[in-house]
Amino acid sequence: MTTSPAQTCSAARDADGYLPLEQYGALGDGRAVALSGADGSIDWWCVPNMDSAPLFDRLLSADEGGRFVVAPTEPFTVERRYREASNVLETVFTTASGKAVLVESLNSSSAGRLPWAELARRVEGVEGSVTFRIELRIGRRADTVNPYWTRMGHHDMFTVDRVSGLFRRSDNVRIERADDLATVATATVGPGERATVAIVAGEDEPLVVPPIDDIDARIDLSDAEWRQWSAQLHGDGAHHDLLVRSALALKLLLYAPTGAITAAATTSLPEKIGGPKNWDYRYAWIRDAGYSIKAFLRIGAFAEAKAGLTWLLHRLGDGTQPQVCYTLNGDPVSPPRIVDVPGYKRSQPVVMGNLAGDQHQHGIYGDIFETAGRFVACGNVLDARSAETLSHLADECADRWRQKDAGIWELEDPQHYTMSKISCWQALQRAVELVEAGQMPSTCRDRWERERDRIAAWIEEHCWSEKRAAYLMHPGSDRLDASLALAVRFRFDGQDRLASTLDAIDAELGRKGFHYRYSGASKEEGCFLACTFWMVEARMLLGQRERAEAQFAAAMATLGARGVGTYAEMIDPDSGAYLGNLPQGLTHLAVIQAIATLTGREL
Known part of the structure; x- marks a missing residue:
């Protein structure tokens, strides 16, 4: 087995809102790569492919860029590493009130790459109680497009140009605000508790609506697939x-x-x-x-x-x-x-x-x-x-x-x-x-x-x-x-x-x-x-x-x-x-x- 180097940092952004590049970890699924910052913000993800237009582009536009944030509402310190022999990333947040782990993956399946993009993020309580703020803001591509949200049946769906996506979440994730600018939610976890959020997206194609429990399970399945490849x-x-x-x-x-x-x-x-x-x-x-x-x-x-x-x-x-x-x-x-x-x-x-x-x-x-x-x-x-x-x-x-x-x-x-x-x-x-x-x-x-x-x-x-x-x-x-x-x-x-x-x-x-x-x-x-x-x-x-x-x-x-x-x-x-x-x-x-x-x- 291999042990990934751990990163311990305060995950502080500079005065202009940018993280040091060394505080990013990469997630991938064989088509695209997402960059996850040590402060819980995914700041870069091109969908559906690496050379597609970015869905999240905060990396290049700190104030207005798209991002997918899962971070404690209190001040926190960070320790993070990849799981052993895997591209599944874990970030341990420690606050004054508790400790929790963020586990994230661009998911695959037992049959290989999924026919859709599935970005999954799960928080697990370890000690005390930690409340997370979740923000999903779709990038506007230098103001050349205007993303919008719709309600399709029981599902929250966004559209930006030719890309459509679903925001999937577990029942204990509470929506605080939702409009065409951003969706903001919160989730609180204690020891043994978890909350999961995910994006399921595609370009010019119908979308499968996977149950959130299936998405959550695919985080660990993806981890197993990475470890099998590494072995x-x-x-x-x-x-x-x-x-x-x-x-x-x-x-x-x-x-x-x-x-x-x-x-x-x-x-x-x-x-x-x-x-x-x-x-x-x-x-x-x-x-x-x-x-x-x-x-x-x-x-x-x-x-x-x-x-x-x-x-x-x-x-x-x-x-x-x-x-x-x-x-x-x-x-x-x-x-x-x-x-x-x-x-x-x-x-x-x-x-x-x-x-x-x-x-x-x-x-x-x-x-x-x-x-x-x-x-x-x-x-x-x-x-x-x-x-x-x-x-x-x-x-x-x-x-x-x-x-x-x-x-x-x-x-x-x-x-x-x-x-x-x-x-x-x-x-x-x-x-x-x-x-x-x-x-x-x-x-x-x-x-x-x-x-x-x-x-x-x-x-x-x-x-x-x-x-x-x-x-x-x-x-x-x-x-x-x-x-x-x-x-x-x-x-x-x-x-x-x-x-x-x-x-x-x-x-x-x-x-x-x-x-x-x-x-x-x-x-x-x-x-x-x-x-x-x-x-x-x-x-x-x-x-x-x-x-x-x-x-x-x-x-x-x-x-x-x-x-x-x-x-x-x-x-x-x-x-x-x-x-x-x-x-x-x-x-x-x-x-x-x-x-x-x-x-x-x-x-």
């Missing part, structure tokens, strides 16, 4: 609890209807408070999908890995130019549009959509082939269509590697990024290995080998700096790039030069146990959490166990003290505050890979 993961020993927690977070980002893997569940959470780098990450990146599939394979989550790989290969096998990212249904991502809401801690702009869909990144070639190579290495096989798709991509990589691209960090300045060239080398090397394994046709093998070797020679000639004793971000620059730590996992040639590059990255980009993405990034963003765990993994693969373990312990000491195991994209190294969208898939999969490498699990 099948490979490995034990050191850091197993942390590995399972990140695996559970990564599982939340797998969009079950298609197999797409979402980069993160939110949009526009700033990389620096007050800064303009606020992106919409509710889409599926080829890079993130490839890395996530590898992580799933490494821990034995084969069904999730296969679903993700099938989605990825289908996107690449339709004869069109590969995109950097797609919607969860596999469509092109719309350009960003600005949404007129205040933004998290007044950080603007708030956007929906992403420009990355129009970029080219050479890294997609390496990501695809590394994923396919790992899939085969685990004893699986490719079908004929997938092998043909990969052959065409290898040819494309061999043709295009000399061009500039946007790089792994999706920068606006096209360059010959060193990491992009290494990714092309990686793609052609894995293509050759797949030929040797009998998984791809050998017709173009000689060409792939020649171009692979040319790429390696080009990198050595143009990207290495004797002055910096490191590979540079790109030729003609003096900058460093922390993503080059990945070259060790990719088995790029030259361990001495890679080790020296890691030392340079630590010296220039490291701060208080974490790492910035590249030279100059500290002026406009926090440390990128995945980079630190890539460094841990690289150190371990280079035989530097003590340094790897020390870096891992330092990072986890900070993260373990900051929340319940739902990690964001970045962290402020001075304050420890989370920055960027969450839960962030790259962070969680980097944790998984680092732990697996530390414990000696095969790549």
Whole structure:
């Protein structure tokens, strides 16, 4: 069994009404993710899918945003954690008059994901008596819609645009006020007593009206299903609890209807408070999908890995130019549009959509082939269509590697990024290995080998700096790039030069146990959490166990003290505050890979 880290905090909002990001836990059901704050307020939930419009958006609009609050009416302190090996979240509220536990889940059933969205929240009395205030306020989407409530038979029903939902409650939940602005209720529980509230919602579809007792029972059923899934993961020993927690977070980002893997569940959470780098990450990146599939394979989550790989290969096998990212249904991502809401801690702009869909990144070639190579290495096989798709991509990589691209960090300045060239080398090397394994046709093998070797020679000639004793971000620059730590996992040639590059990255980009993405990034963003765990993994693969373990312990000491195991994209190294969208898939999969490498699990 795994024990989730506990979070003890006062759950105080700042003067503008915002909670620290590290005080959110994530709930999910295979279609959407809800963020529950430590003060009992669910401040983000897109319905029915992760890339749908938000039903609750207090995360980006503290005053006017939609929220679903279940919190004591008295001042309280909080201790919270996930149930063991589960994505069911528990929050213990202690007041002057008593103690009670809030248990919450985006429910599933014994047959898997429910055909409707069911967000369930149950309060259980432990000591004394605690009265809870319950507020359900539907978001207005920057005043572009006006939610309204109706009475359908004996049921309270809301409608906002194409989404309809039911507010279900147990008999001891008393409605105090109900209008089109909000429904407000109260419930009091003592030892052994419970009260349950829930939302059942769907888009353009009839709604089932489940009895509240059935909804309540599905909280525990969902918990059992999560624990059963976690029990099948490979490995034990050191850091197993942390590995399972990140695996559970990564599982939340797998969009079950298609197999797409979402980069993160939110949009526009700033990389620096007050800064303009606020992106919409509710889409599926080829890079993130490839890395996530590898992580799933490494821990034995084969069904999730296969679903993700099938989605990825289908996107690449339709004869069109590969995109950097797609919607969860596999469509092109719309350009960003600005949404007129205040933004998290007044950080603007708030956007929906992403420009990355129009970029080219050479890294997609390496990501695809590394994923396919790992899939085969685990004893699986490719079908004929997938092998043909990969052959065409290898040819494309061999043709295009000399061009500039946007790089792994999706920068606006096209360059010959060193990491992009290494990714092309990686793609052609894995293509050759797949030929040797009998998984791809050998017709173009000689060409792939020649171009692979040319790429390696080009990198050595143009990207290495004797002055910096490191590979540079790109030729003609003096900058460093922390993503080059990945070259060790990719088995790029030259361990001495890679080790020296890691030392340079630590010296220039490291701060208080974490790492910035590249030279100059500290002026406009926090440390990128995945980079630190890539460094841990690289150190371990280079035989530097003590340094790897020390870096891992330092990072986890900070993260373990900051929340319940739902990690964001970045962290402020001075304050420890989370920055960027969450839960962030790259962070969680980097944790998984680092732990697996530390414990000696095969790549």
